[in-house]
Amino acid sequence: MKALRLLTLALVAFALSAVLSPRAEAQSKCTGKFVNPITDVCWSCLFPLSVGGLKIWPSNRPDTDNPNLPVCACGSPVPRIGIAAGFWEPVRLADVSTKPWCFVNLGGTKISPGFDIGQGQLSGPSLTGGNGANTSKWHVHWYVYPLLYWMEILADFACFEQSSFDIAYMTEVDPLWQDDSLTALINPEAVLFSSPIAQAACAGDCIASTAKLPLDATFWCAGCQGPMYPVNGNIAASIGHVQASRLALARFAFKIHREGLAWGTMGSKGLCNKYPMPVLKKQQYRVQMTNPIPTVSGKAACSPLGASTMPPQAGRSYPVKGEDMGYLVWRKRNCCVL
Template identity: 70%
Template sequence: MMRSLRALLMILGLLAAFALTPQRAEAAGPTCHGKFANPITDVCWSCLFPLSVGGTKIWPGNRPDTGNPASPICACADPLPRIGISVGFWEPARLADVTMKPWCFPNLGGIRVAPGFDIGQGYMTGPSMVGGRSQSTAKWHVHWYVYPLLYWMEVLTDFVCFEQASFDIAYMTEVDPLWQDDALSGLINPEAIVFANPVAQAACAADCIAGTVGVPLDPLFWCAGCQGSMYPMNGNIPSSIGHVQSSRLALSRFAYKMHRQALAWGTMGSKGLCKKYLMPIMRKQQYRFQMVNPIPTVSGRFACSAIGASTFPPDAGRAFPAVGEDMGYLVWRKRNCCVF
């Protein structure tokens, strides 16, 4: 448990550093809400499954799974030729704040800090007038944490398939101009114009159904299922029908953006057995999102839903005014690995 202790001390040190910041943002803006995710009570540990060896599920679970390499025997050539056993499982690898309040960190206990410069500021929620009609819009920010929980807790000692890293805040959208502006985001997703038509968006209905009853449809990469469109890759949600739906769409877009910028890599399928690989077009089937703030979902088939899955009824009532604008999600990632 030494790794867990070191990670906890690092988090507490980060919190103390924020607390000593000369300017606190709470005085100038809305209150940030949140709490630290308890790794025992706030994590849906059944989301680890199904567990497979080759194409056979040895611990099925009650959740849909992606395809696994058919053969239980695998071989890797780097750095030395070796033979092993092909396993597949789901790992809690990342943690994400999704909030409408800039510089608010729900998963760090609900602290909000003043960065000392005017970047990423602005707070918007609720109805706005667009084209003479009342329309609910939202603007979300995302903070992406490196969070290899299985490695910290030493579930399996020296298991090579676990990501071995320490807690870190890897990305904050407040300092990313591409996240703030629809036109600038076109620099990394110029293909968005191809899918900005009713026919392409109508196809997302099939992705909505597939993601809710099973796994999302990776060929429809421009769709985020029931939540909406993956484009543009930013937190500007023009048609928000609820905090859960809207925040999950922002998180889905952010994960896609991370892959497009080569900051997130593929870990599933035969290509992921020996090492991570470049995945510029994110495969939605690689991820599940589990809410940990404000109300953790820790049980049930939809506790860690696929990208694009319906948020009704599993997430109904899990967000409420003010507090519901500060969301936290645990990101589960599918991992296929060759164990030696």
């Protein structure tokens, strides 16, 4: 009888391992595909194109304020006269995944260093204050991706960022991205904006981001996605993969601006040179999904930081093979063409 019981337990354990192992393997498998620079890019996101305050190539997408005068001057001691141009440039590519070392936009390749570091997670509902809440932890890989310069669309246009492809940042090796307490070292002001009144202002930022452009004055908000603080990948209210991944990406953009790794390029201050922007101006960026489903058409295809993810053009995820997200980041550039 005892032998029969042991045999039964062994068979049950074998059956459970056969059922659960493929699922666990599927959940940990990195998925994605290489970005096709022709078919996977929303080329209409390049517009509007402006000279001074005049839009010479208009668009139905919202635009930031441009310098009023079409003429600008840069250089010293003798300034050179140029034309004040404004456009949107695809400059960065980002992987956003709960699976560490998952390079989504490099074909879903998982390049592990061989040691346990930077683990992500996606947890189901847990009772917090009597309400069910999902939590998640995301990692970001930041690529230098100056697409317009590579494709030589305007070969003599010196305003394009001229650099080669590179993996510029991986959050798995950043201790400030892992722990909320360490993150406070670069955003100590977060305690000032944790009150319900400050968070209520994020509703206005959500509406503004979806209708037109985010409110730069409410820098502690990431619009409809949630609070900007803490500036790491720990998402306390994870509603879905698209919402949570876009929030992690917005926080990462804030983080690299705070650390001086990204600078301002829009407005009159950016005509001659990039300038420090320790507090992110959210209006400077648009985000377009490249993985799992590229969004290449529609007004919401490259929406601002904090915009609602409800429109279908904003991006979608699906189970198993569509849970690792990739984004193309568009940056507003005002430049004095000399």
